[in-house]
Amino acid sequence: MKFIDEAKIYVKAGDGGRGCVSFRREKYVPKGGPDGGNGGGGGDVIIIAEGRLSSLLDFRYRREYKAERGQHGMGSMCNGKNGLDLRIKVPVGTVVKDAETGDVLADLIEDGQEYLCSRGGRGGKGNAHFATSTHQTPRFAQPGEPGEERTLKLELKLLADVGIIGFPNAGKSTLISHISAAKPRIADYPFTTLAPNLGIVKFGEFGGFVVADIPGLIEGAHEGKGLGVRFLKHIERTSMFIHMIDLSPASGRDPKEDFEVVNRELKAFKSELADRPQVVALNKTDLPEATEKVPALLKFFEGLGIKVFPISAATGKGLKELVNYVGREVTASKGGGAS
Numbered sequence: 498m499k500f501i502d503e504a505k506i507y508v509k510a511g512d513g514g515r516g517c518v519s520f521r522r523e524k525y526v527p528k529g530g531p532d533g534g535n536g537g538g539g540g541d542v543i544i545i546a547e548g549r550l551s552s553l554l555d556f557r558y559r560r561e562y563k564a565e566r567g568q569h570g571m572g573s574m575c576n577g578k579n580g581l582d583l584r585i586k587v588p589v590g591t592v593v594k595d596a597e598t599g600d601v602l603a604d605l606i607e608d609g610q611e612y613l614c615s616r617g618g619r620g621g622k623g624n625a626h627f628a629t630s631t632h633q634t635p636r637f638a639q640p641g642e643p644g645e646e647r648t649l650k651l652e653l654k655l656l657a658d659v660g661i662i663g664f665p666n667a668g669k670s671t672l673i674s675h676i677s678a679a680k681p682r683i684a685d686y687p688f689t690t691l692a693p694n695l696g697i698v699k700f701g702e703f704g705g706f707v708v709a710d711i712p713g714l715i716e717g718a719h720e721g722k723g724l725g726v727r728f729l730k731h732i733e734r735t736s737m738f739i740h741m742i743d744l745s746p747a748s749g750r751d752p753k754e755d756f757e758v759v760n761r762e763l764k765a766f767k768s769e770l771a772d773r774p775q776v777v778a779l780n781k782t783d784l785p786e787a788t789e790k791v792p793a794l795l796k797f798f799e800g801l802g803i804k805v806f807p808i809s810a811a812t813g814k815g816l817k818e819l820v821n822y823v824g825r826e827v828t829a830s831k832g833g834g835a836s
Contacts, residue, residue, distance in 0.1 A: 502653040502731070504556035505596055511539025511566040512581035513618035513641030516626070518570030520634070531635055533624040537567030537577035539617030539644040543584050548608035550588040551695075551821035553653050564615070567641060570623040576711060577620055583812040590656040590734070606656065606734075618642035653732065657695055658827045660732035662763075663741035666748065666756050668780040669710040670694065671810040672741065674821055677708060693731050700824035709735070729766045736830045738775035739823060741810075744787035744794075745780075752779070752794055774826065776804045778819060783809035 521529025542564050564586055568577030585716025587593075593603040593612055603612035621639030651748055661669045666711050677696025693712065699705045732738070740759065742752045756777070764771035777798050781787050791807050798805045804822065808815035 501554045502559055504553040504651045505560065505588050505648065506556055506584070506651065507561045507586075507646070507648050508542045508583075508615045509561075510542050510615035510617040510641050510644030510647040511564040512535070513539050513620040514567035514569040514577035515640045516571035516616070516621035516623035516638030517572060517575075518624045518636060518638045521573075530633060531624040531628050532572055532574050533638055534570035534572070534574050534576040535623050535626065536570045536639075536641045537579040538620045539567045539641070540564030540580035540582045540619045540673055541613055542615040543582055543612050544591075544593055544603065544605070544612045545584050545586055546589045546605035546608055546610045547593065548589050549584040550586060552588065553591070553651055556651060564617060564644065566644070567617070567620045569641075570620070570638070574623075574625060576623075579620075580617060582617075587651060590650045590654050592654060593785055594650040594652065596650040598648075599769040602649070615645040615647060620709040627746045628652065639686030652733055655695060655696060655709050655731040656707065657731070657735050658706040659698075659708040659737055659739060659823055660735040661708060661710040661741060661758055662732065662775075664743065664750065664759065667714070667741040667743040667755075669712070669741050669812040670740070672778070672780070672816075673708060673710045674810075675810055675813060676816055700820050700826070706824055706827040708739075729762075732763075732770065735773070736774060736827055737823065739819070740777045741780050741813050742777060742794075743780055744782060744790050745784055746786045752790065753797060756798075774830075776806060776823060776826075778810075778815075779805060779807045783812045784809040785816055788799050 516536050519533040521532045523529055532683065542562060562583055565580035567580045568794035570577045587605065589605065589608050592601060594601055603622035607610060619642045623639045624635045626637045660673060663669055675695055675698045676798050693709045695707060695709050697705055699710050709731060730794045742755055743750060744752060760771055779791060779794055782791060795805050806815050806819040808819055
């Protein structure tokens with residue numbers, strides 16, 4: 498299924514039905530009193546988080562959502578029926594914003610969580626409502642109120658405990674495929690991954706956490722270069738990062754520089770992301786040329802107070818130690834004990 502993480506929709510709650518102007522017409526009662534009923538209220542538009550959804554794809558094909566209007570009032574004191582509410586299902590993790598101001602209206606992070614985004618209009622009162630001892634034959638009724646309407650922007654932010662970050666081809670997709678059941682597309686060219694991949698990682702006897710690989714982080718990602726600006730928002734909810742660094746000679750990259758560039762991009766996108774806990778995974782250490790770089794890099798990163806794991810995502814080397822450490826840290830951050 499195609500991954501869509503942004504959408505813009507127009508929502509309109511139902512208008513209220515108008516009140517009725519009516520008078521009783523009974524045999525032997527030539528001048529019956531008013532009996533116009535009230536109009537029904539318009540339906541609300543409600544956005545609800547649905548755990549079984551994983552994309553905003555449906556909103557690419559339908560952009561207008563209107564709730565049912567209330568029925569008009571009728572004679573014989575018959576009130577109009579209320580309009581049905583319209584419930585719009587979105588994936589858990591969806592942020593609802595006002596499309597014009599950008600203000601966040603709701604952050605739906607739990608399955609079943611609801612947000613009333615447009616309230617239906619009230620139904621108008623029929624003329625029976627306005628009858629008094631001094632005004633026994635009112636010949637007017639209220640119109641129904643219009644329902645609220647607005648344009649909304651929906652943004653899906655993945656709910657992952659751990660974000661895997663790093664330059665393209667650092668091995669993020671390979672890592673997530675080996676530590677979870679996720680099966681991302683893997684190839685040896687940049688931007689193979691065109692959407693974040695989610696996987697559930699098990700550690701210890703009962704422990705587990707959700708991990709997401711974040712594609713397209715390069716220098717200038719926060720300004721729109723590469724694919725990073727599109728996916729940086731998906732790491733906002735994570736509690737820590739696994740920072741993948743490619744040590745293979747074929748990459749021609751400087752590990753220290755890559756680390757600093759990615760962290761600058763995190764800080765430029767959202768300053769608090771740079772302070773989030775992270776561990777470094779020195780990848781492709783199954784290659785002799787890469788292994789030679791490890792001692793100096795261990796000293797460098799440990800000098801920064803950062804835990805380092807030499808690994809090979811392809812062969813599985815060091816992955817158990819990495820997963821157990823990250824699992825314990827995530828569990829501790831949630832207030833639980835280590836497994």
